Amino acid sequence: MRHIPRKADDSVNVSKTHPLVEASTLVAGLGLIFLTIMIVLIFVVEIVLYFVPEKTEVELFETWLPEDIVTVSYDDPRLVELESLLWRLSRHWPETDYEFRVEINDSSEMNALAFPGGLIVVTSGLLEKVESENELAFVIGHELGHFRNRDHIRGLGRGLAIGILFTAISNNEGGAQLGATVADLTLRGFSRRQERSADEFGLWIVQQEYGHVAEAWRLFERLEAEYGGTSEIVALLGTHPSPDDRSQSLIEIASENGWPVSGEVTEIGW
Numbered sequence: 001m002r003h004i005p006r007k008a009d010d011s012v013n014v015s016k017t018h019p020l021v022e023a024s025t026l027v028a029g030l031g032l033i034f035l036t037i038m039i040v041l042i043f044v045v046e047i048v049l050y051f052v053p054e055k056t057e058v059e060l061f062e063t064w065l066p067e068d069i070v071t072v073s074y075d076d077p078r079l080v081e082l083e084s085l086l087w088r089l090s091r092h093w094p095e096t097d098y099e100f101r102v103e104i105n106d107s108s109e110m111n112a113l114a115f116p117g118g119l120i121v122v123t124s125g126l127l128e129k130v131e132s133e134n135e136l137a138f139v140i141g142h143e144l145g146h147f148r149n150r151d152h153i154r155g156l157g158r159g160l161a162i163g164i165l166f167t168a169i170s171n172n173e174g175g176a177q178l179g180a181t182v183a184d185l186t187l188r189g190f191s192r193r194q195e196r197s198a199d200e201f202g203l204w205i206v207q208q209e210y211g212h213v214a215e216a217w218r219l220f221e222r223l224e225a226e227y228g229g230t231s232e233i234v235a236l237l238g239t240h241p242s243p244d245d246r247s248q249s250l251i252e253i254a255s256e257n258g259w260p261v262s263g264e265v266t267e268i269g270w
């Protein structure tokens with residue numbers, strides 16, 4: 001029997017699907033895997049961090065500062081006043097293991113943020129807008145509320161998970177550094193529920209300190225009147241509800257709890 005050689009079929013290894021379709025399926029598939037790993041990692045890291053006791057958190061972050069803040073001199077009158085106010089307010093929460101610290105970030109942005117280990121950072125831009133101690137007390141009280149609910153730890157989990165993944169992809173050792181910068185914390189933002197809960201605690205602290213909540217939300221009314229709908233308060237809006245909604249919800253919280261909305265207002269010292 002004669003063997004008749006047949007020409008090999010060149011197309012056996014060629015897919016019948018268009019290469020572009022194949023490429024996009026591959027990219028989408030990889031993207032999906034990446035996203036799944038990311039979500040699982042965030043979830044795991046956040047749960048683990050949530051069970052780190054306050055004491056351990058304080059020890060870990062005792063002297064830590066975000067990389068991108070510009071601190072002011074330790075005898076800056078604003079810092080001196082902030083420190084004494086923070087100390088007075090935190091006395092109303094004696095059960096905590098946090099040893100709170102405050103720093104001013106010399107930036108024109110308006111913001112106040114809670115960082116791991118009990119650090120509160122307030123910007124010069126925000127301090128410029130504050131007209132009474134009562135307004136400032138609420139800003140600080142709100143951040144204390146985030147510590148009480150340990151919201152900042154959950155945010156840190158997200159930052160850490162993202163850092164770990166970036167290291168895995170880019171092989172860049174700096175990527176997974178423990179800690180966060182103001183910029184990446186700003187991206188994290190808290191949920192409405194977390195914000196509302198921090199507002200309730202903050203207002204409760206103000207009520208404990210002054211016996212009323214007068215002027216607690218006046219700062220937000222002023223910001224709304226001055227900047228409502230503009231990008232000047234974009235940093236604040238990235239991490240907090242809009243000043244307009246905020247005043248409304250604070251009025252509600254005060255009335256639900258029967259806290260007096262008028263009373264003697266304390267001047268700011270600087």
Ligand SMILES: [Zn+2]
Nearest residue numbers: 195198239240
């Ligand atoms: Zn907040």
